[in-house]
Amino acid sequence: MTKPFIIHLLLLVNSVYAQSNIELKPGDTLKYSPQSQKPVWVTVQSSDANVAVALFMDNKKIKEQDDSRGIKSIERLLYTPEKGKKYEIKIWGKSYIEKSKASKISITESKNVPILNGQFTPAQFVEDLRIFRSIREQANSGLYVYRSKQQIDSIYQKAEEAAANSKNIFDFYKIIAKVTGFEGSCHNYTDLPNHASYYLTQGPEYLPITLKNIDGRLLQDSKDNKIPLAAEIISINGISAKEIINRFSQYYFSDGYSMPYRETTGFERGMLDKFYIEFGTHKQYDIKYQWNGRIDEVTMSGISLENFKKLQESRHSLTLDKKLMAEKYSFTKEGENRYRLSVRGFDFATGKEDPAYQKFSVFLNQMMDTLEREKVGNLIIDLRGNTGGTGALYEKVFSYLTQRPFRDSHYAYTWFNEVPMEEKLVITPLFLSNGVKDKNGINAYLKQLYPKQVQGKYYWADDKNTSILPNERTFKGQIYLLVDQRVASAASHLASLIKSYTNAIVIGKETVGGYYEHNGHLPLVYELPNTGIQTGFSIVHVIQDAQNLPDQKKGQGIIPHYEIRTTLQEFLDQSDVYLKKVLELQKPTNK
The missing domain is CATH 2.60.120.10 (Jelly Rolls)
Structure with a gap:
């Protein structure tokens, strides 16, 4: 350097x-x-x-x-x-x-900072939209997986009409965010060039409460507030909770048609920016809520962005999340004849040569030592909050759970092995960290991994998608798989294998990552020339090694056998309702 x-x-x-x-x-x-x-x-x-x-x-x-x-x-x-x-x-x-x-x-x-106010013409918005479409038609192998060409043509026709009438960058961003989500990939990405708060007022006009979507109910998530904690929000400034959830969901993306992630994650990740893009900032907020069977309404003054950040960072629902996400992976005893393997991400190692991979392998072997020594009959695999990472890590976990050989995928392909529209390509930190500084480095990588063209598709080389054998020691007792709406990419890939080829009882929420297929492996990012908005997607379409199941339809995430719903009291107590369900279902096992 x-x-x-x-x-x-x-x-x-x-x-x-x-x-x-x-x-x-x-x-x-x-x-x-x-x-x-x-x-x-x-x-x-x-x-x-x-x-x-x-x-x-x-x-x-x-x-x-x-x-x-x-x-x-x-x-x-x-x-x-x-x-x-x-x-x-x-x-x-x-x-x-x-x-x-x-x-x-x-x-x-x-002392003060100006509000960003980029001026764009309708013609510039339309030009960016057409470039946005051209990028996806040339590079996105997931474009027509869940939508027909007729459906894609239709949504772009409507988008172009709306772009021609856009007044500002927020108007245009809403249009292409909706198109991005329509495609159906949790690896899709479209975002403003600068943080949304930079375009908004610097005054005290931000929402004075935080929100949490619990099973379709918007709950008040701030402690020591004028509105009781866990009170159900009915409307804000006349906009119903149902409409808030629906409009907010357009800024978040999932594989296929899965909705739980899209409808919940904004209240955890988007309250500092996406909420105000959609609903604006206000000097006062009229909030109608229900508590103890009674409906009340209160008018509260807006607060500063810095104070809202503090509210969001101290919200009540973070208590359980912080506890869950405290360690990247762990192995804990959860009662008589029951252990839990928790893995919160597969991003702690880059591959098999990484020392962190070797450390994880030792950890899994020690886990098996304990399970065999104590003759444990019940193993919980807890993937909640795991958004994915390195494929070698999820494969390593599954090798201890299966008695059959498996592969990363039946097959995988891109639409190219030389990057199209490279003049708008963004060289991202992922590339830079691997020594790739330009399109030539990316093209060399693509030609190595996707050398074979068949009918316009470049397929993953067979020697890169080899059969993976089970470990010499595998767990043969009852598996309980815990998933939530955040489980994606490599984690949802693992979840699909576990559900498909083990006796696992799946508990939780439908995952954002797909059961049968997804776009993954390699993300590309492009920048639109006028607005500077960036858009990206993973270019490899992956058909996963998962068998057809009657409760798994095309376009779904991993569907749990038992869906978790949380009561108001459980929300207030921050109870782990997933573990409670395992205890309820666990059958006695003779040692």
């Missing part, structure tokens, strides 16, 4: 410190020392790179931020110095357009 640049020279303009036209090459890091002695906003802006920033106090990192996704990105930090402390900001490029060689960076310190 090139040695970091240290920025010393600053210009004082209208009480604002500023430095502009600093060159940043891929791989470089800039160091910047804030000048103000009082609280200010530090704004870092790039003309042609997605930048990330980190704030250090006395050489210790206290905050890292990458709010904006686009190449013309902006990062804002509220800098509040303490007397006697030394501060430094580091800035580096995270991604860039394939043709770019270097980027220009500007840094400012100011």
Whole structure:
């Protein structure tokens, strides 16, 4: 990596410190020392790179931020110095357009920050939509898996009419987010170039409560609030809870037609941005709610974005989630003759050569030692919250659960092995971390893995999709599989194998990842030239090694045998209702 640049020279303009036209090459890091002695906003802006920033106090990192996704990105930090402390900001490029060689960076310190207000013409929106469609028609092998060409043509016709009438970037973003979700892939991605809050008011106009969707009911999720915790929200500013859930779901994407993730995740991940794109900010909120069989209505003043962030970060429902997600993987005793293997992600190792993979293999062997020594009859596989990662890790887990050989997929293919529309391709951190710096590196990778063309499709090489043998020691007792709506990608792939080829009793919610197939393996990201909106998708269509089951239809995630529903009291207590269900179902086993 090139040695970091240290920025010393600053210009004082209208009480604002500023430095502009600093060159940043891929791989470089800039160091910047804030000048103000009082609280200010530090704004870092790039003309042609997605930048990330980190704030250090006395050489210790206290905050890292990458709010904006686009190449013309902006990062804002509220800098509040303490007397006697030394501060430094580091800035580096995270991604860039394939043709770019270097980027220009500007840094400012100011008491206030302006609202972003990019002006675009209807013609520019329509042009970006047409490019958006062309990208997907040339590169997205999942485009016609769940939708016919006629359906795709129809939605684009309506989208183009709406784009021609768009007034601002939010209007246009809503249109292409809806089209993105229509395709049916949880790996799809379309987002604004900059964080939505940068386009919104800086005043106290944000929602004074947080929300949680529990089985289609919107519950008040903030402690010490005017509205009781767990009160059911009926409407906000006249918009019904059902409509809020429905409109909010359009910003989140799933494999096929699965809806639980789309309808719930926004209230966990999108309340800082997507909520206000759809419903706007307001000085006052009229909230109708139900509590103890009674309907009440209250008017509450909006709060600042910083205060809303604090509400969201301290919401009641995080209690159980923090407990669940405390470790990437664990093995715990859960009562008489019952153990639980929890895996919260498959992103802790890059492959079989990674030392973290070897450590995980040792962990699984030790798990088998315990199960065999104690003659355990019941094993819970807990995948809740697992959004996927490295295929070798899920394969390793399944090798301890199956008595039959298996493969990653029946087959997998792309539509190309040379990247189309490379002039709009974004070189992402995933590529950079693997030494790939341009389209040539990506093309070399594709030609190695997908060399064989048959009727316009490039198939995964047979030597990369080999048969995987069961481990010498496999668990032969009763399996309970816990899944929720967040389970995706490699985790849903594992869940489909477990449901398909073991005696597992599946408990939870339909997963966001598909049972029979999904688009995965390699994500590409493109940037639209006018708005700077980025859109991406995984380019490989994977037909999974899962057998047909009567309760699994095309386009569904993994369907549980027992769907979990949570009572108000269980929500208040943050009870683990999944484990309670296992206890209820467990059959006595003779040792």
